[in-house]
Amino acid sequence: MTEPLVTFERVEKRFDDFVAVKGATLDIGAGEFVAIMGPSGCGKTTTLRMLAGLDAPTSGTIRIAGQVMNDVPAHERDTPMVWQSLALFPFLNARENVEFGLKMRGVGVSERRQRAMTWLDRMEIAEFAERNVETLSGGQRQRVALARALVTEPKLLLLDEPLSALDAHLVIRMQSVLSRLQRELGITFVYVTHSQSEAFAMADRVVIMSQGEIAQVGTPREVYRAPRSRFVAEFVGRNNILPGEVVASHQGMVSVQTPLGTFNVQGDAAPGTSASIVVAADMMQVGGGENRLTATVISEEFVGSMVTAFLEASDGTELKVQVQERALADLGLETGREVSLGWNTADGHLLVDETP
Amino acid sequence: MTTFLRIYLLALFGFVFLPIVVSLLFSFNSDRFPTLPMSGFTTIWYETIFADPDFWRAARNSLIVSSCTAVIATFLGFCTAYTDYRYTFRGKSLFLAIILLPPTIPLIIIALAMLAWFAPVGMSGQVWSIIAAHTVLTAPFAMAIIRLRLNQIDESLEAAAWNLGASEWRAMREVILPFTRPAILSSLFLTAAVSFDEFTVAWFVSGLNKTLPVHVLEIVQGTIDPQVNAIGTLVFGISITLVVISQLLIFFRLQREAA
Incomplete structure (x- = not known):
């Protein structure tokens, strides 16, 4: 791996007495698809939120592209996230949702409209651009959320269990959409999930967490064939x-x-x-x-x-x-x-x- | 059972609205005394009050008081509702208890306390002393309405705005305000209606700057005068319109979300 895009150095996060993440050390390469998985409460979402600047590490260092990010506020980072709830703005239509990040960056009206439409088109939902997001189907909303996150052309995309609300057949479809998108864009995806099948189907490497600690990092094959602990062996099923x-x-x-x-x-x-x-x-x-x-x-x-x-x-x-x-x-x-x-x-x- | 409930409901609405309807009818009755059968249709009572400069002064005061109260109370209500939604801190339940306290205190006590407090500091008898008193009374309603709306927000929504490059203030303007707008409008109308109607506190603190309800009382104290019916009908008309708008705003929002 050349210079990693993201590094965690002995990162720890405490909430009062509760230690959500302990001593996490991890490198994520540029253009890599990394899945962080583990049972609920294992610290995977906290790890992702620290990358987005929504939670600040208690100790340790997080770097993105070499820069220490610990104290950089969320809105000054370019680390868009696809949320578990999608978190689409209900009072905006699909196009306005996609434009949001550009608007915050001061991009002019006509340019941001055009860039939003390009992404809606790429996600094959251009025809729903003017529709209220609450009237769209689960799969369409998912695509709006992806377009909204990617429209600023970030180097790093964060995904927090984005497929957990979809029907099983849509999950498979969206998995291939995500995999293809990640290959085509060549950017880094950090994908949090509790689902082994999602992680294994898409990720180059998986990070398995348990009770705030990283239990194992490796390719899906390594983790599956050579679990390093009983927890990992049981978790991968x-x-x-x-x-x-x-x-x-x-x-x-x-x-x-x-x-x-x-x-x-x-x-x-x-x-x-x-x-x-x-x-x-x-x-x-x-x-x-x-x-x-x-x-x-x-x-x-x-x-x-x-x-x-x-x-x-x-x-x-x-x-x-x-x-x-x-x-x-x-x-x-x-x-x-x-x-x-x-x-x-x-x-x-x-x-x-x-x-x- | 449903028949019984229906009759009960009808009786309830009857008791609440019949006096108002009677007042409305007699405001068009040409006889000075409210007796049946009614003697004839007239608009003289309305003409009398519209010709009375005291009425217009009171109406102007009422309008200023209720609109200022609505804006200030809704602003304070929004701030406290958002504080409650967003933050946890020591003494939060005490903070909320104090904020929601005013409606539980009998009006007459609040009115006396306001007077006792305003008089020595020279704030008594001003239009804005009524505004201050009414703000205390209505801000809890504003807080409740807006807090209910914030209950329905997806908690990731604000964080999603930060994540997409919005500062906290920007996220407030671009996400929290648009989301709570129906509740904010609803709160404006409701607090305006409560203030427009309110008599007890206004009577104690208003001094010479009477509001409409205070003006009505002063007429009643003097004589039996069907002007009162006319003013009452107007005040009721304005208040009920404000309340209905407030309710419709909530109702349509809920319907749209259910669809």
């Missing part, structure tokens, strides 16, 4: 987590003893360490694999052509297997049946528990 204790370690390979058996996994840890093996649901095989166990099918969940089967092992551990829907019958994954599950050692991931 569709992971099987088998906790146990390291019993042997030899040349980059360890054996972990779990209540369901002793399994091998690549990694390095001293015997006696408590550790877990993480196996993604799509790496689990039915009736195959180098490491084996048995479990009973509890239920199935269809996601289009894929099915996630939920199983229960003899000690009550919940397991998940993701398979093609058309293979379901062949594999004998019927509710109530006991099946053999397995995975190849290379597909497992070692997770050494943090010392408390």
Whole structure:
């Protein structure tokens, strides 16, 4: 990465006794699509608000394009935000909403009208320019909000769960609109969401936060395949987590003893360490694999052509297997049946528990 | 049950409005005494009051007092409503309690207190002493109306304006004021109506600068004079118009938002 556009240096934010963000250190590159995700109350929105200047860090430094931003008021930054509620001005029509940022910057009437129309056109809603925003549909309002944020041609766009109010089919559409827009504009998107699928579908890198701390930063693939903590492994979902204790370690390979058996996994840890093996649901095989166990099918969940089967092992551990829907019958994954599950050692991931 | 409610409602409106209707009818009655059957149609009482310079002085005072009161009370109401919406601070509930206190105090007590306070500092008997007193009375209504409107605002709206480059004052002008405009107009009309009608306090502090309600009382004290009906009808007409405009402003805004 060349010179990062945004840097957080040990940034901390307190509200009275409550620490919303602790010691966050993070670089975001120019032109990068970064998703900050985590459960509610994890500090992701506060992080975004600090970038917009709506909350000031208690300590630490935030830089944008090299400049320290800690004390720069919100209205002197060029960090437009797309809000969860969209926050469109109800007393203005669509075009006037888009013009707002230009008007605040003193752009003349005819120029700002023309630039607003260009953006409304680009968002394919030019025909609704003179309509009251309250009469527009959710997807159209979303596009007005995007046009309003982008009309000043910022280097950095902030998005705070912008798709959370949309229907599922619109979410998918808007995801591709956003991805394409970000590629075409080449600007940095910082996208806050609690939805793993949104983050993974669009982001170059994801930042996972938990209780005010950054738990892991990496590409969606890294975070998914190599979670660094149990929290991350659970949060990204569709992971099987088998906790146990390291019993042997030899040349980059360890054996972990779990209540369901002793399994091998690549990694390095001293015997006696408590550790877990993480196996993604799509790496689990039915009736195959180098490491084996048995479990009973509890239920199935269809996601289009894929099915996630939920199983229960003899000690009550919940397991998940993701398979093609058309293979379901062949594999004998019927509710109530006991099946053999397995995975190849290379597909497992070692997770050494943090010392408390 | 609905039948009972309907009758109850009719009776209620009857008790409230019949005296006013009677007063309106007798203001056009040619007989000096309000007796039935009415003796004939006349506009003489209106002609009498329109020819009376005292009436015009009182009307002018009422107009000045109610319009100044409306503007000042609405401004103060807006400031307190916005303070309550935007900020939390120590002693906020005490602050709000004091602001909303005046309507809970009996008018006669306020009136006496105002007089007792104005007289020694030489503020008694002026037009603007009535304005000051009426502002105290009506500002809580203004605050309540505008605060209700601010309840409906999306809290991100103001921050969105800052985020798009508006300073706090600019955001106030471009976002908060347009959003609360229906409530501000409504408050202007309502506080004007309350002030225009108000008698007790005005009577105590007005001195020689009578307002219309005070003028009416002075006529009644002298004689039985159907002029009173005519003035009463005019005052009622103006007040009810202001209140209706105020209500319509709220009502249409709500309807548009529901649509």
